[in-house]
Amino acid sequence: MGDIAVIGLGAMGRPIARNLVRAGHDVVVWNRSDGPADELVAAGARRAASVAEAVRAPVVFSVLSDDRAFAETFLDSGVLTHARGGAVHVNLATVSAGLARRAEAVHTGHGVAYVAAPVFGRVPVAEAGALNILAAGAHGPVDRVLPFFDVIGSRTWRLGERPEQANVVKILGNYLIACAIQSLGEAVSVAEGAGVDPGQLVELLTSTLFPGTVHTGYGSMIAERRYQPAGFTTLLGRKDLHLALDAAADHGIPLPTGELLRAVFDQAVADGRGEDDWAAVTEQQPRATAADRRT
Known part of the structure; x- marks a missing residue:
């Protein structure tokens, strides 16, 4: 062997x-x-x-x-x-x-x-x-x-x-990515409503306030509404979000943002986005079209 x-x-x-x-x-x-x-x-x-x-x-x-x-x-x-x-x-x-x-x-x-x-x-x-x-x-x-x-x-x-310690850290890391994805989607949604180009917004934010792979990578996907091919699916993201909520509950610690995200992820899956990249959960936000931004 x-x-x-x-x-x-x-x-x-x-x-x-x-x-x-x-x-x-x-x-x-x-x-x-x-x-x-x-x-x-x-x-x-x-x-x-x-x-x-x-x-x-x-x-x-x-x-x-x-x-x-x-x-x-x-x-x-x-x-x-x-x-x-x-x-x-x-x-x-x-x-x-x-x-x-x-x-x-x-x-x-x-x-x-x-x-x-x-x-x-x-x-x-x-x-x-x-x-x-x-x-x-x-x-x-x-x-x-x-x-x-x-x-x-x-x-x-x-x-x-204890092996569980590594799993808790991994789950928390993915939880924070989910939070970042949701906040990016909210920011892009408001910017589009104000007529701001979402790509330029993401470039500005990731070049100044939020450099790093999470905001840069997911920000561009959200701005371009590009969710395929999926690097990490919404179904897997929902699974890890639930793991984070369970881990917090084990220690009697609330995750208020996590409870909000649970509803977002559940709705995204119900809407048929389970096999899209989990950045697709931002489609639960109102999104303006390019034509809307020009008016």
Whole structure:
């Protein structure tokens, strides 16, 4: 069995696995559908016939979409009985704090270390091997997987010894992005109503008050009303917003803005924007046309 297995070859899993192959690691891959695995095998990876075979690797990375997919694949299937003692499983997905706690307990029961390592960075960042990795778990297992993190990321942030801590930080980061998207949409909506060119507004704001990838990237998408191809869908954004609300509720802390955003995201999905980029939630705001701005 190889150095490392990568389970889940979606938009993020593919570049992560490819970079590990390019770095010279012996990579075993598994995916529900064959196409992504075929692509990685052609690049030099080896295909596992099943998840049970893949988890026999000494280090396993998984990049699955949500709590349900992760639980079905690893926690409820009995597949961890096939893992080798002393293995490390790194979950790169954004999942709830509650699932992280359950996952750690189940893995410990099978003699497998569990590390949470969600990431900041979209697909192009993953392709460049420049992700920011939010890692939490016992020191020894995290130390063991740092060389792999160095391949796929530009920096690893060690956030604590409890895996859930990394997931909470990731969820809060996505929550703040959702807040920024909504506020950008509100500002663009008012500016359009006053006849201001939205592109010029975004250029001004991101060149002065709000530089950075979030306001620059999402601001241009909102100004241009460009929501495809989706880098991160509204459905996924709604999932992470609900995770943030749940995490806050766990600690008895209100998120008033989050409650407002819940209604915005729910309506955007109801309006058929679930597969658009989550910047599309700003279409819930009144938007002026170019002709309106000229009058």
